Each structure stands twice: as structure tokens, then as C-alpha cells.
Amino acid sequence: MWLPIAGLLVGIVLGFLVSVEIPLGVVKYTAIAILAAIDTILGGGRAQLEERFDLSIFVTGFFANTVLAALLTAIGDLLGVDIYLGAVIAFSIRIFGNVGFIRRDLLERYWRGARRREAAGQASR
Amino acid sequence: MVRFQPSRPWRVTRLQATLALILAAAGFLAVTQIRNELLIRQQLRVPSQRLEELGFMLREMERNRGVLEQQIFQLRTQLHAYEQGASQGRDQLEALGRQLDRLRGLAGHTHVAGPGVIVELDDSPLPLRPGDDPNTVILHYTDLQGVLNDLFASGAEAVAINGERVISTTGLNCVGTTIICNAKRLAPPYRVIAVGPPDDMMAYVDRPDGVVQALRAFAFPVKITKAVRVGVPAYRGSFRFTYARPSGPFQ
Numbered sequence: 428m429w430l431p432i433a434g435l436l437v438g439i440v441l442g443f444l445v446s447v448e449i450p451l452g453v454v455k456y457t458a459i460a461i462l463a464a465i466d467t468i469l470g471g472g473r474a475q476l477e478e479r480f481d482l483s484i485f486v487t488g489f490f491a492n493t494v495l496a497a498l499l500t501a502i503g504d505l506l507g508v509d510i511y512l513g514a515v516i517a518f519s520i521r522i523f524g525n526v527g528f529i530r531r532d533l534l535e536r537y538w539r540g541a542r543r544r545e546a547a548g549q550a551s552r
Numbered sequence: 553m554v555r556f557q558p559s560r561p562w563r564v565t566r567l568q569a570t571l572a573l574i575l576a577a578a579g580f581l582a583v584t585q586i587r588n589e590l591l592i593r594q595q596l597r598v599p600s601q602r603l604e605e606l607g608f609m610l611r612e613m614e615r616n617r618g619v620l621e622q623q624i625f626q627l628r629t630q631l632h633a634y635e636q637g638a639s640q641g642r643d644q645l646e647a648l649g650r651q652l653d654r655l656r657g658l659a660g661h662t663h664v665a666g667p668g669v670i671v672e673l674d675d676s677p678l679p680l681r682p683g684d685d686p687n688t689v690i691l692h693y694t695d696l697q698g699v700l701n702d703l704f705a706s707g708a709e710a711v712a713i714n715g716e717r718v719i720s721t722t723g724l725n726c727v728g729t730t731i732i733c734n735a736k737r738l739a740p741p742y743r744v745i746a747v748g749p750p751d752d753m754m755a756y757v758d759r760p761d762g763v764v765q766a767l768r769a770f771a772f773p774v775k776i777t778k779a780v781r782v783g784v785p786a787y788r789g790s791f792r793f794t795y796a797r798p799s800g801p802f803q
Contacts, residue, residue, distance in 0.1 A: 434572025435579045442583025449588045451603055457585050464578040471571075482567050489574055 698763030706756035
């Protein structure tokens with residue numbers, strides 16, 4: 428539990444410490460890729476809450492989504508169509524959906540715990 | 553929220569380690585991106601989405617600037633030549649000035665006045681019956697061009713249609729029901745003013761089998777009047793010679 432969060436913190440700190448300059452032409456692609464990564468991480472969190480998390484699905488999803496998003500943007504650039512807008516919309520919708528499911532799962536978990544505590548309190552009485 | 557699983561501790565650790573790595577990568581990427589975006593905004597004061605558009609504008613502007621700089625260079629050379637001419641003597645300068653005035657008149661750069669004729673043309677007043685071709689009552693640019701040709705052929709030196717000076721690069725064209733001349737729309741009635749020998753022009757334009765007679769035969773109202781003094785305005789547009797360059801005799 429704490430190791431992944433520590434990893435995230437390490438990544439953020441590393442990002443602040445090491446200054447990597449992204450070329451201007453690539454900024455668009457990395458933005459989309461980050462959106463895809465956030466979506467995958469949220470999806471992973473939701474799967475974890477619903478107790479059907481699978482590492483291989485998570486890892487492949489993370490890389491496939493990220494690469495696909497960047498690739499889609501590149502193809503859109505070649506065609507002169509803003510396909511990346513489609514990727515942005517798709518990922519945004521999925522992020523919203525995942526956050527909604529996570530919220531519901533957390534609430535459900537909280538209610539279940541409260542009920543259990545209540546039941547335990549009644550039993551002890 | 554990985555539950556503690558005492559039976560398979562190794563798998564849990566590997567899972568957590570992988571997650572940690574991926575999250576570290578994502579966090580690093582996100583922070584780097586945000587820092588870059590902030591840097592771009594700070595330095596250029598524009599969001600990165602507009603950069604391409606601005607880059608295109610910059611290239612365009614730079615191209616324009618190159619052309620203007622060339623113009624400056626050319627004008628400076630000309631100025632230099634004129635200054636040299638001025639220092640070489642006033643006689644030459646006066647001759648050049650006279651030539652310049654003459655050329656300006658020829659090119660249509662100056663208002664001119666003198667004896668001439670006025671040709672007035674209009675669309676046919678005949679009412680259209682159902683089934684009639686409207687083209688038969690509308691004055692076409694070919695008719696106007698024919699009148700212009702006749703005037704120039706009989707010695708016209710300066711001609712204007714509805715106040716638009718006809719110069720060496722003037723072309724007439726039909727746009728809908730109006731005629732376009734020097735990139736300006738003209739509407740009927742058309743008033744062609746020509747400076748030149750009035751009698752010659754009058755006689756030639758009004759000759760049998762000429763354009764004007766043919767128009768009259770089709771009931772177009774055409775009026776030709778001689779005048780002792782008519783005025784033709786200067787050409788108001790710009791001259792653009794992008795391709796044509798002065799050269800010697802060309803074989």
C-alpha cells in the first residue's frame with residue numbers, strides 16, 4: 428500500500444529535481460500520454476477497490492493506452508485532423524467515470540463497515 | 553489497498569514494486585510536463601497549443617520583412633542614382649523631369665484634360681417578355697471593350713469609364729450584371745470619357761458596322777458627344793510588376 432504512494436512521491440520529487448526539457452513539438456503528445464496514464468491509474472484504483480485488480484492488465488493497459496494516445500495524436504497531425512481531441516474527450520470521460528466508481532466503492536465500503544460496527548455493538552450489548 | 557496476504561508475500565512485494573515504478577514514472581512525466589508548460593507560458597506568454605499558429609505567422613512575417621528589406625535596398629539604390637543625377641547637372645535633371653511627367657501621363661498617374669468625346673451607354677430599356685433571354689438587353693463587357701478599342705484606335709490618349717482610368721494593365725470583366733474595371737465594380741449607365749482628337753474619334757466610333765451602330769441596332773441607348781474640354785482622372789490603384797522586368801530586346 429505505501430510503496431506505490433512512495434513511488435509516486437519519488438517520481439514527483441524527481442520531476443522537480445531533474446529538469447528535463449521537452450521539445451516544443453512533443454509537448455502535445457506527452458500531454459495526451461499523461462492523460463492516458465492518469466486514466467489507467469484511476470482504473471487500477473477502481474479495480475483494486477472492487478477486488479479484481481490484475482497487475483498484467485494494469486501494466487499493459489498503462490503502456491498501451493499511453494502509446495496509443497501519442498500515436499493517435501501523431502496520425503492526426505499527419506492527416507491535419509485534430510484526432511487528439513478525440514483522445515482527450517475519451518480519456519476525460521473515462522477519468523470522470525472511474526472517479527465516480529471509486530467514490531461509490533469507497534462509500535459502499537464505509538457503509539458496510541459502519542453496519543458491521545453497529546452489528547458488533549448490538550451483539551456485545 | 554492491497555490486503556496483507558501472508559501466504560504469498562513475494563507476489564505482493566513484486567506487485568507493489570511494479571506499481572511503485574509505474575506511479576513514479578507517471579508522476580515524473582506529469583511534473584516534467586507541467587514544468588515545461590509553465591516555462592513556455594512564462595517565457596513566451598502563450599499556451600503551447602497556439603505555438604504552431606504563431607510559428608506560422610512568424611515565418612510569414614519574416615518572409616514579408618525580407619521582401620520589404622529588398623525594397624528598401626532597391627529604393628536606396630534608386631535614391632543614390634537620383635542624387636548622382638542631381639549632382640551631374642540641372643539640365644539633365646530638367647530633361648528627366650519632363651520625361652517623368654510625360655511617362656506619368658502615359659501611365660495614367662496624372663489627371664489629364666483636353667478636347668475629346670463622351671460616349672454614354674446603358675442597358676436596353678426594352679421590357680423583357682417571358683421567355684426572352686435577359687442577355688439581349690444587358691450591356692456586356694465585350695461591348696464596352698469594343699468602344700474602348702475604337703476610341704484608342706482613333707487616337708484617344710486617355711480614357712476613363714465611370715471615373716476609372718484605363719491603363720496598360722486594365723482589363724474589363726463581367727461579374728454578374730456589373731462590369732469590373734481596375735478591380736472596381738461599375739454599374740450602368742456607363743460614361744466613357746476619352747481625351748483625343750474629337751472629330752476623328754467621333755467619326756470612327758460612330759461608323760457603320762461599328763460596335764456603337766450594332767448596339768443601336770439592338771435598341772441600346774448610346775449617346776456620343778464631342779466636348780471642347782473633358783477631364784480624365786488619374787489611376788488610383790497600385791502598379792504591381794512581379795514578373796515583368798525591364799530588359800533589352802528579347803529574341
